[in-house]
Amino acid sequence: MQAGGLGADQIQQIQLGGKMSDLRISDRGRVDHARPVRFTFDGKTFAGLEGDTVASALLANGQHLMGRGFKYHRPRGVVTAGSEEPNALIGTTRGPGQFEPNTHATMQEIYDGLSTESQNKWPSLKFDIGAINDRLYMLFSAGFYYKTFMWPKSFWDKVYEPFIRRAAGLGRSLTYLDPDHYASRYLHCDVLIVGAGPSGLAAALTAARSGPSVVVVDEQAEMGEALLSEPSVEIDRDQVWGWLASTLAEPASLPNVRLMNRSTAIGYYHQNMVGLCQKLTDHLSDVPADAPRERLWRVRAGQVILAQGAIDRPMVFDGNDRPGVMMAGAAQTFLNRFGVKVGVRPVILTSNDSAWYTAFDLADAGCKVAAIVDTRTDIPPALMQAAMSRQIEALTGYTATATSGRLRVKSIRVNPVRGGRVGAARTIACDAVLMCGGWTPSLHLFSHTKGSLEWDAKAKAYLPGHKTEAVHIAGAGRGLWGIAAVLADGAQAGADALRDLGRKAGAATYAVTNDRTGTGITQKELPTDRSPSSAKAFVDFQNDVTAKDIRLAVREGMRSIEHVKRYTTNGMATDQGKLSNMNGLTIASDALGKDIPQVGLTTFRPPYTPTTFGALAGYHKGSHFEVTRKTPIDSWAVENGAAFEPVALWRRASYFSKAGEDMHAAVNRECRATRQSLGIFDASTLGKIEVSGPDAVEFMNRMYTNPWAKLAPGKCRYGLLLGEDGFIRDDGVIGRMRDDLFHVTTTGGAARVLNMMEDYLQTEWPDLQVWLTSTTEEWATIAINGPNAHKLLAPLVEGQNMSDAAFPHMSVAECTVASFPSRLFRISFTGELGFEVNVPARHGRALWEKLMEVGKAYDVCPYGTETMHILRAEKGYIIIGQDTDGTVTPEDAGIGWAIGKAKPDFVGKRSLAWPDIVAKGRKQLVGLSTENPKDALVEGAQIVLDPKQPKPMKMIGHVTSSYWSEALGRSIAMAVVQGGFDRMGDTLHIPTADGGSQAAKVTGSVFDDPAGDRLKVE
Amino acid sequence: MLLIHGPYCDDTLPELEFAYAGAAHIARPADPMSLSDEEWRDFLYVRSNPRGLHAERWRYIHGCGRFFNASRDTVGDKFSVTYKAGKPRPDLEKAVQMSK
Structure with missing residues (x-):
């Protein structure tokens, strides 16, 4: 300490x-x-x-x-x-x-x-x-997840898993809602420059001066990157920070340039789309009210210039993770940018010239540099000279073999390496070890584009190769070193980008003095005179992976670098191996006895740095997460105490409880009222598609299973839609308004049905003259059901004879209802005498209120989706997607009557002839009647023949719908059961979660009024 | 995010406005009932999964609503060409070979 x-x-x-x-x-x-x-x-x-x-x-x-x-x-x-x-x-x-x-x-x-x-x-x-x-x-050790926790098996649940879960991850996650809000924006520009170091700024100046829109982003609070850490450099005879100030002032004054600090380019996506995460308020003590915390930008750029610099590599040796051991480049930044000495008695440990300059800067700032330890023997004389003049001891051809100190490094143990042999150790007291094992070009974003990285033996680094996007890489990212070289390269990248945009520009030139160029080598873990097996020489600090782990992984058979990575977790922490990947690769290639380029690289993926979920979610949270679709009658339901449920994106009234009623009581009352007198239901969410044109009937014949040619205008029919595989996709009542106009209704999947219809119309039968129009939102639909439905409605209708003979069940007419223009259907999804009134959506609520007012005479009762479900189930009307699951054919569902068998073809017809479709023993839709009428089955519960059979039991089907039927005074259920039609009267068993079982008898699926007498007008 | 050129609107727009619609150039048989079970199976289910150029269908779902065909590289993901439904498949493999 x-x-x-x-x-x-x-x-x-x-x-x-x-x-x-x-x-x-x-x-x-x-x-x-x-x-x-x-x-x-x-x-x-x-x-x-x-x-x-x-x-x-x-x-x-x-x-x-x-x-x-x-x-x-x-x-x-x-x-x-x-x-x-x-x-x-x-x-x-x-x-x-x-x-x-x-x-x-x-x-x-x-x-x-x-x-x-x-x-x-x-x-x-x-x-x-x-x-x-x-x-x-x-x-x-490497692969400990696969080894340590293997046995005994009984330890897994109680010991190992809780231990792993507690140990996994750093930090603690939030357990409450993030109170901040986040913004997002799109941006288009001609040139996007990522990184505002010397190369990025040179590129920006060159590009900006010729007029295109330029965006420069940098993740730091202040732009300048390496220039902020190198104050002794002069550019164009100006001290570097003076040059930086005037350089940033120029583009900042240009209307075509946008400079964005605190903005990280997190991902590089197809066709030059780059995601930026801009931090807006995390640095402020007084945050303006309602200011977003972060803003996610989606930038589409004509040309991208990546000027992200390079990251220095740690040295791998025993004890290289002790507090006080850090990168030399970082120490230089802390000194020059922040005015902070990271220690007063540092030791430099390096294989590169760059760290020598760190030593000089620290010495000049008053630190006692205890030694420069360089693994190389061949050091540029100028550096040796400069060290000597500062009285810094230079140990060349040395290795580091240990450090000491518990909470802060106290000393480093170094040994000479002569002729491959590690000599006698020497311990140097220090309070910091500043290391540099080489520089890794920062090419993560380039890697996101699947651009190839090629090994450059001279730079000892992977450098950008084949490009897949309109991208230029500039500066240290191309393995260049020194301010002069990267300024020139950046300016050239700016000019190249302009050329690719079809503009002309000359690359600016810069005169640089006091530049610190240099070279170096990279290496595997440092040689030691001690047992390498007891060394804690860390490669990946964040995931705690050592050199020994990587060698062990290779010994245990991992050959691919991808396997070594996963087995050791090297490079798999949130830093994605920015420091560790190249060291890990170097050690793995040594262990494999292969050259580095033969071992290959793992792939970087977005995001470049960890990104908040808030930024990614942006505005899409709470009620903005997705659209809530409301019907024209929704506001009435709100005012009248409806409980709502989401049905796809729709918000639907589920039931309307009166004072003191729970859901069960409310639903029973709604069922009774509808069966006894009159119920009213908002069915506006019903999907609607208009099929029109001279070939409309031919199109309907080809799409739906039913025959349509003989359906007269003014009549409607239950329509069934299959997929080409023969399984039920959708259904609904379809009215023929005119010879060339069908009013098709669907389930809630109207968009899917319209897409399917468009697909066939556009690509299989483009010769048919048919137009398809989505009309779901055009109409408000009100269903009126019950013995008094006709009495309520008939006096309100003009333009249509409402007598049973003139307007029988399954009729449709254009008329007015309560003076509103209407498409009136006489249909029923409850088994009661029923009508569906469609009026233009804007009249929906007015008609509803009118019907409520007039309906008082019949104690009209508004009901919701719960009651609708029960009333339809009592009649055995199926709901696609609940009673069917994508493997159910019309015959399986007991609605084979809806198939026009004489038709030569329709979508799905061929598949209905398949051997497996006509085979015996398919799952078929039946009714289930529990032995105890009060027993309600659980929807989704599995069905077995013998509840006493050993587990795992043979399951022969499942319950699809289950309700309490107020009309019948007992529970009812539907189920798909193997060979169900042949099991009528059999008793089946439904095991329950508590280990018991319920018995139920197989019945037909029409529980109430099988003859359909109630559909008639009395 | 990919940019897609809609051949009907003649405009290049973000992928989010489009929906994928399966492999292209698989015509529904004129008389399905005349097909053997195997032939019908092949039409319905059997698809190639090429590494490289793939002929596929897309729909401009948030625009004109038209289905169209495309040739897209399954390795780099990018589109090489889009063309109207019903137009013949462009001989891209040949074009790529010749350019090499």
């Missing part, structure tokens, strides 16, 4: 007392030293500066420890300064109920009042019981 000679707690006290810690360098960096900010971490108040992230502010307070590892619960500190961070994942609380787990401490900006907490620890971050796992590491 040494930091500048003081414990972290002491530093914090000094900080809170008002003195600046010596870890924060006054007036350095891009933070505002005049604006202190207070926030909490694990309940303690910390001070930072405006412009700090949680990570930089904690580091300024000497706090490296920010979390615990996933499997072994080892103490973990911050490793990076960006969104690739695997360790410093924290919970953030922004306000009441506004909590988010797994926030990158390296990305979360601090503000007054922000509350943060560490994760995956108990009881505290400093002392975590779960760290016992670190001693049990043998249990958690």
Whole structure:
């Protein structure tokens, strides 16, 4: 816990007392030293500066420890300064109920009042019981899920599964509704540039100057990326931050350019659509009322330029995960951008030139750099010179073999490697180890497009190969290094994008001084003089995968990198292996004895960084989740106490209870009223399609099973629609209004039926002159049923003789009802004398109220879908999709009479002749009458012949509909049963959930008034 | 999200406005009752699952409502061409081969 000679707690006290810690360098960096900010971490108040992230502010307070590892619960500190961070994942609380787990401490900006907490620890971050796992590491090796928890089998439910579930995942998830709201937008532009580092900005300047619409996005609060960490560079004789300010001012002033910070390109989808998640308020202490928290952008770009830079690779060695061990590039960012020294006595561990500059910057800032340890022997003389001039010891041709320190690194053990042999160890005291094992071009988004990545032996990296989209990759993403090189490359990418848009542009040129170019090597885990089998050399920090795990996976037979990945879970954490993939691949290829390009790569998938569900859901939540379709009579139902139920997207009145009635009582009353006198029902949701044209009757003959040629205008008929496979798809009453006009009604699946009709009409029978029109919403439909239905309606009708002879059952007419223009059907879905009145939707409620008023004389009773279901079931009328399930033929359903057998063809006819369709023993729709009339069966319950047979029982069917029939004073049910028609009178058994069983007799499916006498006008 | 060119409206629009409608160029037999069970099975159920160009049907469900045909690459997902229903299948394989 040494930091500048003081414990972290002491530093914090000094900080809170008002003195600046010596870890924060006054007036350095891009933070505002005049604006202190207070926030909490694990309940303690910390001070930072405006412009700090949680990570930089904690580091300024000497706090490296920010979390615990996933499997072994080892103490973990911050490793990076960006969104690739695997360790410093924290919970953030922004306000009441506004909590988010797994926030990158390296990305979360601090503000007054922000509350943060560490994760995956108990009881505290400093002392975590779960760290016992670190001693049990043998249990958690590669594939431990498949090994440790295998036996004994009886342990699975009680021991293993609860353990795994408790251990799985970092952070805690919300258990309440997210109170924030989220926005979404579409955007079209000519050029989208992802990443506002030097290459992205150079591309933006080149593109913007020639006039196309340009969008530049960057995930950071401030644009500039690498330029923010390299203040010594000069561009065009201007100090880099001065150049950056004027560079950003130019496009910001242009109307054709949009600069978007705090915006992460999360996914690259087909045809240059890029998803952006823009964080709008997570950095604000005072959030404007009603401001959305995040906005999801769907950007369609003519050309995309990916300028996402590169991510530095950790070194893989024993103890490389100790707090204080971090990326050299991150240390440089914390120093130069935030004015924070990550330690006062750092050791640099590298195989690349870039980390040497980190050492120089730290030394120049007053740190005592204990050593630069480089695995290479061949170091550019200028670097050796620069180290020497700063009195930094350079150990070249060295390896690192261990670190020490519990909650913060105290020392590093290094050994010379000579002729392949690891020599005697030396221990160097330090408070930080800053490593760089190479640079990985950030090509995740390019990988989303299925663009190929090709191994470049010189850059020792996968670089973009074949492209599938209009995309250009610029800068470090192409393996280039140094500000001058990436500026030039970015400008060229901008010019290339313009050329592909058919515009002309010259790439701007830039003069760069004090550029820090360099090279380096990449390698597998570092050589050691100790047993590699006891080394905890981490490859994937977030999923706790070690080099040993990867070698074990190969030994146990994993050959494909995809298998190694899944067996070890390397690269499968939320960071998708931004730090670990290349190290894992390098080690796996060594273990396999193959070259890296022969082993291949795993695939990156969206999102680039974890994205909130809120952003993805956008406006689609609560009542905006999907449309609620309401009928024209819905408002009346609301005013009159209806209980509603969703039926597909429709909201339908389910029953209307009077004071003191429960649902059962209300429904029984509605059933009685309808059967005894008069019921009224809003049937407006009935699907309606108009089939018109000279060939309408031919079309109907081909689509539906029934014959239509002889149906006279003014008559209607039950129509049955099959799929080409012979199974029932839809049904409904179809009225012939004129020779060339059919009013087709469907189930709730009207859109599906219309689609099917259009398909046949457009693509199979384009010669037929037929027009199809969806008219579901055109009409309000009111069903009137009961012995007094005719008495109510007849006086209101004009333009149609309502006598039984002139308007018998199954008639349809155009007339007026209560002076409203109407299509009047005499049909019944209840078995009672019934009518369905269709009036233009706008008159629906007025007609309903008129009928209610006139109907008082007959005690008219409004009823809902529950009563409708019962009344139809008493008559054995089926509901497609409830009593049928997509494997039921007309014969199975007992409605074979609806088939026009003389017709040469109709959709599905050929399949009805199939051997399996005409075979005996198919499931057939029958009625079930329980032995105990009070027993109600459960819909969906399975049916068996013998309830005493051993389990698993042989199931011969299931209950499709089951109700209490008030009319019959007993329960009724329908079921599909194997060979059901041949089982009339048999007793079947329906096992119940409590282990018992109900007995029921097979009957016909028409329970009430089988002769249909009640349909007649008396 | 794919962009799809509707051959009837002659406009290129997002995939969300369209609906997939199965393999293309499978005509319903003129007289299904004359087919053997095997022939009817093949018409009804047997489909190819090519890696590469696939002739398929789409419907501009939120626009003109027309069904049309398309050739689409099942590997990269993108459309190579769309054309009106009833038009012959373009010889894309040949065109691709010749361009190589």
